[in-house]
Amino acid sequence: MKIGELIQETKVYNCLECGECTANCPIAWFETDYSPRWIAKRALEGLLDPQEEKIWSCMSCQICSDRCPSGVDFPTFIWGLRAEALKAGVEEEAYVRGLEQLFLSGEQDKDLGIIRELVAGKTTAKGQDGGIVTSLLIAGLEKGVFERAIVVQRKDGFRAEAIVTETVADILKASGSKYQFSPTVERLVEAILEGGKKRTAIVGLPCGIYGIRRIQRFYPDMELYTIGLFCFENFYYELLKPIVNKLLEVDLGLADKIDVKKGKIVVHIGSEQKACEVKELERAVRGSCLFCTDFTARLADISVGSVGSPEGYSTVIIRSKKGEDLFGLLKDLERTKVDREEIMELAKLKKKKGMDALEKLGNRIAAGKK
Amino acid sequence: MTGNKSVVVIGGGVAGIQASLDLAEQDFKVYVVERNPSIGGRMAQLDKTFPTNDCSMCILAPKMLECFGHENITVLSYSEVKEVSGEKGDFTVKVRRKPRYVDEEKCTGCGACVDACLLKDRFPDEFDMGLRKRGAAYLPFVQAVPKVAVIDPEQCIFITKGKCGKTPACKEACERDAVDFDQKEEEVELHVGAIIVATGLEVYEPFDIEEYGYGRIQNVIIGLQYERMINAGGPTGGHLIRLSDGKPAKKLAFILCVGSRDLKRCPYCSSVCCMYATKSGMLAREHEEDMESFVFYTDLRAFGRGFQEYINRGLEEYGINYIRAKPSKITENVNKSPVLWYEDTLTGELKRMEVDLVVLATALTPNRGVEELAKVLGVELDEYGFFKVKDPVYAPVDTSRDGIFVCGFAQCPKDISDSVAQASGAAGRAGEVITEVSLK
Numbered sequence: 059m060k061i062g063e064l065i066q067e068t069k070v071y072n073c074l075e076c077g078e079c080t081a082n083c084p085i086a087w088f089e090t091d092y093s094p095r096w097i098a099k100r101a102l103e104g105l106l107d108p109q110e111e112k113i114w115s116c117m118s119c120q121i122c123s124d125r126c127p128s129g130v131d132f133p134t135f136i137w138g139l140r141a142e143a144l145k146a147g148v149e150e151e152a153y154v155r156g157l158e159q160l161f162l163s164g165e166q167d168k169d170l171g172i173i174r175e176l177v178a179g180k181t182t183a184k185g186q187d188g189g190i191v192t193s194l195l196i197a198g199l200e201k202g203v204f205e206r207a208i209v210v211q212r213k214d215g216f217r218a219e220a221i222v223t224e225t226v227a228d229i230l231k232a233s234g235s236k237y238q239f240s241p242t243v244e245r246l247v248e249a250i251l252e253g254g255k256k257r258t259a260i261v262g263l264p265c266g267i268y269g270i271r272r273i274q275r276f277y278p279d280m281e282l283y284t285i286g287l288f289c290f291e292n293f294y295y296e297l298l299k300p301i302v303n304k305l306l307e308v309d310l311g312l313a314d315k316i317d318v319k320k321g322k323i324v325v326h327i328g329s330e331q332k333a334c335e336v337k338e339l340e341r342a343v344r345g346s347c348l349f350c351t352d353f354t355a356r357l358a359d360i361s362v363g364s365v366g367s368p369e370g371y372s373t374v375i376i377r378s379k380k381g382e383d384l385f386g387l388l389k390d391l392e393r394t395k396v397d398r399e400e401i402m403e404l405a406k407l408k409k410k411k412g413m414d415a416l417e418k419l420g421n422r423i424a425a426g427k428k
Numbered sequence: 429m430t431g432n433k434s435v436v437v438i439g440g441g442v443a444g445i446q447a448s449l450d451l452a453e454q455d456f457k458v459y460v461v462e463r464n465p466s467i468g469g470r471m472a473q474l475d476k477t478f479p480t481n482d483c484s485m486c487i488l489a490p491k492m493l494e495c496f497g498h499e500n501i502t503v504l505s506y507s508e509v510k511e512v513s514g515e516k517g518d519f520t521v522k523v524r525r526k527p528r529y530v531d532e533e534k535c536t537g538c539g540a541c542v543d544a545c546l547l548k549d550r551f552p553d554e555f556d557m558g559l560r561k562r563g564a565a566y567l568p569f570v571q572a573v574p575k576v577a578v579i580d581p582e583q584c585i586f587i588t589k590g591k592c593g594k595t596p597a598c599k600e601a602c603e604r605d606a607v608d609f610d611q612k613e614e615e616v617e618l619h620v621g622a623i624i625v626a627t628g629l630e631v632y633e634p635f636d637i638e639e640y641g642y643g644r645i646q647n648v649i650i651g652l653q654y655e656r657m658i659n660a661g662g663p664t665g666g667h668l669i670r671l672s673d674g675k676p677a678k679k680l681a682f683i684l685c686v687g688s689r690d691l692k693r694c695p696y697c698s699s700v701c702c703m704y705a706t707k708s709g710m711l712a713r714e715h716e717e718d719m720e721s722f723v724f725y726t727d728l729r730a731f732g733r734g735f736q737e738y739i740n741r742g743l744e745e746y747g748i749n750y751i752r753a754k755p756s757k758i759t760e761n762v763n764k765s766p767v768l769w770y771e772d773t774l775t776g777e778l779k780r781m782e783v784d785l786v787v788l789a790t791a792l793t794p795n796r797g798v799e800e801l802a803k804v805l806g807v808e809l810d811e812y813g814f815f816k817v818k819d820p821v822y823a824p825v826d827t828s829r830d831g832i833f834v835c836g837f838a839q840c841p842k843d844i845s846d847s848v849a850q851a852s853g854a855a856g857r858a859g860e861v862i863t864e865v866s867l868k
Binding site: 072074075076080081086087090093096125127128129251252 | 639685689691692693726727752753754755756757759761767770771772773776778780
């Protein structure tokens with residue numbers, strides 16, 4: 059493998075070894091033998107085994123590269139190593155399946171992961187679709203299932219901000235999809251280490267839930283309820299805002315709601331709706347999303363999304379006993395028919411997209427082309 | 429004989445003062461154009477200087493007075509260069525003099541107007557980096573030169589709204605009738621043979637580095653705020669305090685390379701932070717025996733004469749703890765104490781540390797307004813906004829335009845002694861150019 063090419067492409071050679079990446083890495087605080095800085099250092103010294111297990115520790119939150127003063131693209135470096143590992147016959151699924159076995163139980167579906175129950179429904183809470191996530195959080199908090207929740211609110215327009223809260227008011231304010239990454243797992247690590255041990259619910263994207271499960275292996279008595287969101291890809295707000303402004307001639311900061319459905323992004327402002335193809339926003343997509351293969355948040359206790367259910371309803375995949383218990387708390391649930399095929403189709407599409415991108419990256423590195 | 433034997437020096441900090449004095453001593457006529465109400469620049473804000481721990485103001489104040497009082501020097505304070513025409517040996521420089529609303533001849537700097545101002549203690553004081561509040565009428569600082577009060581036209585309600593009591597309190601209080609609201613902006617035209625740029629630096633305020641919480645976490649401050657705090661004449665009388673509750677700060681953390689050596693912000697090294705952080709740790713210990721200091725560094729750059737020895741002294745004599753880490757973030761705990769999260773890169777351990785006060789050694793950048801000034805002067809800036817020199821080896825003080833020279837931080841990051849050395853170099857070159865033209 060031409061690890062040298064990967065180092066060039068991702069600028070690992072710029073590393074000053076300041077350690078900001080490792081101290082920023084939510085995984086590294088628990089998985090103590092995992093360190094982005096240490097991996098970078100060993101790569102530069104030619105001591106890195108590209109197939110070692112540690113390359114699967116990264117959850118692609120990109121906080122390390124977002125904050126790296128030297129512009130090292132560590133997540134892509136890791137994806138490059140993974141691409142090589144896959145070529146050499148390592149099975150990507152293996153790492154996910156191991157975690158599934160640890161935390162979930164139910165029937166195994168090739169495309170959708172572990173399923174105990176697949177339903178579609180809505181509650182009376184106002185939310186992105188059926189208000190399920192908001193209702194789950196409120197029910198859990200009010201019934202004392204968990205004491206705090208980590209959710210994402212809107213700040214300064216449509217910017218996403220992850221917060222730790224113990225109030226229903228905050229949860230209501232956090233309803234609705236933001237289509238951006240926000241460091242929920244970082245907040246979780248802070249909550250555990252600084253805020254003390256409390257039963258916690260966290261809403262996360264598939265990547266975040268993967269990270270949480272990696273962490274949980276090293277902190278088994280963490281009382282955690284994970285709610286995963288279906289996710290095809292996510293955007294950088296700073297990049298998305300100007301593109302939307304140009305294409306749709308609207309200020310994203312003023313939007314009431316953003317909806318991504320069937321290949322289109324719809325921005326709602328008041329009674330006005332403007333839409334364009336999601337493809338046109340490609341430049342604003344977070345780098346790691348290109349390689350991600352998980353659409354339905356396979357490792358969450360409960361996954362929620364809009365795909366697979368009619369307008370105004372949410373699809374729910376219950377994957378663990380914990381998830382089942384939490385879902386059982388919903389009093390005002392109105393069920394409807396769920397379209398399993400539709401979910402599977404999108405899950406497959408995302409997987410193929412991710413694997414293709416990884417293969418391309420692997421080929422590019424092997425060919426030594428920039 | 430063409431041209432004339434005078435020079436404009438833009439900026440009255442230590443570099444500008446040095447260049448002016450060098451020229452004035454050789455009988456050249458010098459005009460110092462200073463944007464602020466007083467000369468002195470950044471050095472005036474410092475408590476001590478490294479690597480000797482001398483009192484900064486004790487070195488600078490006599491130079492400020494000498495500069496102001498020199499028969500060959502005219503200080504145009506509260507003024508800015510607006511237009512430059514002509515060429516080497518024969519420049520015409522138009523200077524805008526902002527109204528102070530206080531007569532420079534009559535004012536003795538007694539401070540009666542400052543005490544009388546109805547808006548006293550309402551606005552963040554620039555000199556004390558916002559740690560103290562001042563009124564609309566204020567004295568720049570105790571040792572200001574000229575020691576003349578100034579009334580801020582954007583803050584004074586008599587200027588903005590036309591009304592302040594029956595008669596403005598400051599005017600009433602002044603025994604020498606120096607307050608003059610009829611002052612207007614003036615334009616001065618100067619004819620000089622050369623120009624020296626000594627505009628100094630601005631301090632990066634790291635609001636965009638959200639993970640460090642500057643502006644959000646009260647006990648996170650920047651380097652110059654620390655300088656003001658530890659200065660006996662500063663806003664806390666030299667006591668290091670937690671801004672959240674005013675209690676003594678006993679445990680200090682200094683983070684180096686904040687916004688500097690950062691490809692997304694200021695890619696260059698600010699060149700003075702490793703040393704001033706060490707100095708700060710020493711001074712803290714000199715103030716209080718039980719003070720603990722932790723310096724978080726990426727690389728300790730002790731490249732100057734006596735610098736490595738200085739750091740060794742910090743370690744051995746002052747017990748400063750150097751930690752090789754760039755903290756990833758600062759959070760605030762329930763006591764409002766900052767908590768640093770970091771990887772000790774020498775051991776690979778992830779740690780958290782609660783302290784009383786965090787001092788961010790932020791990037792030092794070219795001063796505000798250098799782009800406009802460069803346009804006015806017709807000279808080039810480098811990619812970071814520092815004044816470009818013709819050749820760093822053969823012409824280290826010549827800008828891209830003949831007859832215009834640069835010195836100090838305006839050219840690139842450097843400490844006080846390097847700034848002063850370069851100022852003498854710029855003065856030498858300016859004198860040389862004028863003499864050469866006038867002899868033709």
